[in-house]
Every structure is written in structure tokens, then in C-alpha cells.
Amino acid sequence: DIQxxxxxxxxxxxxxxxxxxxxxxxxxxxTWLSWHQQKPENAPQLLISKASNFHTEVPSRFSGSGSGxxxxxxxxxxxxxxxxxxxxxxxxxxxxxxxxxxxxxxK
Amino acid sequence: xxxxxxxxxGLVKPGSSxxxxxxxxxxxxxxxxMHWIRQAPKKGLEWIALIYYDSSNKYYADSVKGxxxxxxxxxxxxxxxxxxxxxxxxxxxxxxxxxxxxxxxxGVMVTVSS
Numbered sequence: 001d002i003q004x005x006x007x008x009x010x011x012x013x014x015x016x017x018x019x020x021x022x023x024x025x026x027x028x029x030x031t032w033l034s035w036h037q038q039k040p041e042n043a044p045q046l047l048i049s050k051a052s053n054f055h056t057e058v059p060s061r062f063s064g065s066g067s068g069x070x071x072x073x074x075x076x077x078x079x080x081x082x083x084x085x086x087x088x089x090x091x092x093x094x095x096x097x098x099x100x101x102x103x104x105x106x107k
Numbered sequence: 108x109x110x111x112x113x114x115x116x117g118l119v120k121p122g123s124s125x126x127x128x129x130x131x132x133x134x135x136x137x138x139x140x141m142h143w144i145r146q147a148p149k150k151g152l153e154w155i156a157l158i159y160y161d162s163s164n165k166y167y168a169d170s171v172k173g174x175x176x177x178x179x180x181x182x183x184x185x186x187x188x189x190x191x192x193x194x195x196x197x198x199x200x201x202x203x204x205x206x207x208x209x210x211x212x213x214g215v216m217v218t219v220s221s
């Protein structure tokens with residue numbers, strides 16, 4: 001199974017700050033990675049697919065990048081509505097595996 | 108608008124069975140593979156099953172293999188998860204999602220407790 005090491009597990013940031021979340025795969029996943037946002041008491045929602053492709057209506061402050069085994073999700077400027085837990089998931093091979101999540105908190 | 112609506116959850120005793128449903132609308136259901144993913148209370152996401160668009164292939168996580176069965180009825184735009192021999196560790200919110208995790212349902216809670 002491909003292991004996804006997601007860091008950091010918790011992030012305390014201020015409004016307006018840049019946010020970066022990382023996922024490292026245990027083997028090359030050829031950009032078969034997506035990022036999902038889960039707000040408290042809600043279902044996850046897709047933000048970024050195929051490492052860098054925006055999903056419908058995702059704010060332009062979010063972006064994804066990476067290749068090989070290392071991928072990142074960035075927000076150029078944290079907004080209050082971005083407070084959530086973020087997950088990466090690899091779809092290169094089964095079982096699809098999720099990162100452990102990054103909980104984004106307001107400082 | 109894409110919608111996925113799960114149902115069928117509840118409180119059951121260990122060893123019991125339960126069948127979840129996920130009704131899809133807003134897209135051509137019969138053209139897409141579908142997943143079930145679960146989330147134990149205050150834990151992360153765990154992929155548990157995938158079914159191809161035509162039911163030709165089904166895949167399971169080791170944690171549910173032999174106990175859970177994924178199926179679909181394309182005439183009813185409905186995905187199913189039949190869960191047998193339920194254990195306390197199966198307690199979770201269960202989500203259905205489209206093949207590339209583009210869309211998720213709102214989830215349905217399954218609690219296994221005596």
C-alpha cells in the first residue's frame with residue numbers, strides 16, 4: 001500500500017497569512033493526488049484534483065503543486081472560511097490512501 | 108447539480124448487518140466508478156470500497172474484505188454497501204463519493220454497540 005505522510009498535523013495561522021500543507025507519498029504517484037477540505041460537521045469537498053487542477057468554484061487563493069512523491073496545497077491568504085481540516089488522497093493505486101489530515105486553526 | 112444522498116445508517120449490535128444506500132443525481136451515474144469512504148469519530152478518512160461503472164470490478168480495503176459488499180443498480184442511480192458481521196470498530200460516518208472523489212455525499216452514521 002502507498003503511505004501518505006501529511007504535514008503538519010495542525011497549523012495555527014492568522015487571517016491573511018500564507019498556508020502550505022504537504023503530502024509525501026511512499027512511492028511515485030504521478031500527480032494522482034487530490035486535496036479535500038472538510039469543515040466541522042460537514043462532508044469533505046474536493047479542492048484540487050490531479051495535483052494542481054481546480055475544482056468548480058474553488059477560490060483562486062488555493063493552489064496545488066507537486067510531482068513524483070511530493071505535493072503541496074497552498075492558500076495565498078488565509079480567510080476565516082478556510083478554517084477546516086484538509087486531506088490529501090492518492091489515486092495512483094488501490095487501496096486509495098488518505099493523509100492523516102491537517103487541522104487549520106486561527107491563531 | 109450533482110447530489111449524492113446516503114441513507115440506511117443506525118445503531119446496531121455487534122455481529123449485525125446493515126445495508127447503506129447512496130442515491131445519485133445530476134450526472135450520468137452509469138458512467139462513473141463509485142467509492143465508499145468512512146470516518147470514525149474524531150478520526151481521519153479511510154477508503155473502504157470501489158466499484159467500476161459497470162460493476163465489472165470491485166475492490167475492498169483489508170479491514171472490510173469478506174464482510175462488506177459494494178454493489179450498484181444503474182437503473183436506479185443507486186450505490187449500495189452491504190455490511191455484515193459488524194464490529195465496534197466499524198462505527199463511523201460513511202460517505203459515498205464519485206470515482207475521482209469529485210463529489211461526496213453528506214454521509215450516514217453507523218454505530219455498532221451492544
